[in-house]
Amino acid sequence: MQNVKKGTDRGFDQARIDLVKCPTCKGRAVVRGVFFELACTACNGSGWVVEGSKLVLPLDELVTQLSFKLQAAEQQITQMKRPSEMHGPEQQYQGTNRRGAGGSNFTGD
Numbered sequence: 471m472q473n474v475k476k477g478t479d480r481g482f483d484q485a486r487i488d489l490v491k492c493p494t495c496k497g498r499a500v501v502r503g504v505f506f507e508l509a510c511t512a513c514n515g516s517g518w519v520v521e522g523s524k525l526v527l528p529l530d531e532l533v534t535q536l537s538f539k540l541q542a543a544e545q546q547i548t549q550m551k552r553p554s555e556m557h558g559p560e561q562q563y564q565g566t567n568r569r570g571a572g573g574s575n576f577t578g579d
């Protein structure tokens with residue numbers, strides 16, 4: 471396992487590093503041992519490695535990069551959901567309204 475060296479550009483915005491699925495575990499984050507699954511050491515158990523170099527990020531940086539990736543994925547999911555919710559107020563009402571307190575449906579009534 472080889473960690474990417476910490477950049478000298480600290481103090482700037484966090485760079486978005488392109489991550490690709492780990493070739494060792496095929497993005498599954500685990501590899502099958504003899505009796506059970508083990509965290510993949512090639513990618514720090516994340517399932518992702520740096521594109522091109524195939525290096526693994528140190529854990530603190532990995533968390534941030536995975537967060538960026540998750541945020542982008544969530545945005546895509548939101549955009550994909552949107553068209554089906556545009557058919558009328560009735561459907562918006564029934565839709566995935568999870569912004570109410572405690573995750574309950576908040577209808578504004």
Ligand SMILES: [Zn+2]
Pocket residue numbers: 492493494495496497498499500510511512513514515516517518
């Ligand atoms: Zn892996």
